[in-house]
Amino acid sequence: MRPSDLPEIRHLPLFSEMLQANFEQLMQGAYAQNFPAGVELIHQGDPADFLHIVVEGAVELFAEWGGQSCTMALVQPVGTFILAACIKDAPYLMSARTLEKSRIILIPAPDLRAVFRRDPEFAVSTINELAGCYRAVVRHAKGLKLRSSRERVAAYLVKHLRRVAPRQCFDLPVEKRLIASYLGMTPENLSRTLRLLEADGVTVLGTRVTVTDYARLAAVAQPDPLLDGPDP
Amino acid sequence: MRPSDLPEIRHLPLFSEMLQANFEQLMQGAYAQNFPAGVELIHQGDPADFLHIVVEGAVELFAEWGGQSCTMALVQPVGTFILAACIKDAPYLMSARTLEKSRIILIPAPDLRAVFRRDPEFAVSTINELAGCYRAVVRHAKGLKLRSSRERVAAYLVKHLRRVAPRQCFDLPVEKRLIASYLGMTPENLSRTLRLLEADGVTVLGTRVTVTDYARLAAVAQPDPLLDGPDP
DNA sequence: TCATTAAATTGACAAATATCAATCATATCA
């Protein structure tokens, strides 16, 4: 574990409120590992051994069934994943792979479970973290069921325009095939949809997204905090 | 609050481990209410005031956007809902309505938040409850993205055959239009799909489902605990 | 730099799913 990792982790909402002694103990059992891009960190169905924290790089959470695969979430620094499986001591529901060269902190699941039994502040933080994760998946499921693929794409663009940059343009954070999979559609369908959205005030050239008419795009997306998350 | 309500609630995993004193305090602020069928208990977007517990009847959680609506979950006795919104003190992501005459216990959200800060056992139970809810939605989202509607219907039947009754037949727990909405399809599509599944060892007459060839149906559904939940 | 691989795009087509309308069945209630 690198000394510079600690403050970053300590500042995560999940760890910021707990007692220093407990944090130190948690970190004592933890270790860091560097992975190249494209490494499968965990495989769905395996027993949950470690809470994972992405310190550098990017990780894709994906799911497989019947020979297919789909992206479920993207974790970027500094973020944790598969907390719920660790807590329930249950098999992972999702697999995870690095999208780029990544640095991951691993905290043994039993340590985690032991500490939140002792440290009420950490328990409260865990509760808040889980509640947040739950709400994020509910929003995602709502989007899948209530919006058409065109609306999902528009909403994705609006969301990133507001979050990543308040300006008229931004770069897509990952490959389009991942975005397509995350949005529950094929790459071909995404490609065509982006082309069609040019009539609604947005142009995509490579990874560069330029919004020429926000109102028009928003009219397609109908952004809603109950589907897209809170405004900031 | 009826005296007979208490033991039932106390036996819920969420409340079974906490100190009696804290349970009593929680129940002191709580109250019960009886509702006829078809009442909207909560509306998405409203601030989260109360944790809801269904003691009798049945409640549908649904979501709305752009003039459409879809079923997200079904809560039956004895079960809780919208815990996450209460914890985060955030707007409800889903609306809820009674499907039949129902008896609901309401626990003020601030009481809830106060008690799990004091009672570590309750905090741990809350963590487990939330982790379970999270995993349930993840499984639901996986099903929506990875399975076709035919496969979702088959999986739904297999799941209920194993859960509700180990025998060859059972009754659908709710109206077909709700099942369709829950599975992310139209009632017409569900109707046709059920007819087509007759070639795969299942017959549906009204609400009665009869499975004549489990192996065949299971071959369509490819049941998987990572999508359908644990076996029991 | 070029060669090689992977991703993105495009077109033609097929399949899945939704929509609309009509009918049938079922439940509810006066």
Add this chain to the structure above:
DNA sequence: TGATATGATTGATATTTGTCAATTTAATGA
């Protein structure tokens, strides 16, 4: 019990989305 409303089913059709194949574009590494 019969009248009425609601849900379920069915057929015809439109729309959406996926699949397959071919090509272009971009990224990567020797």
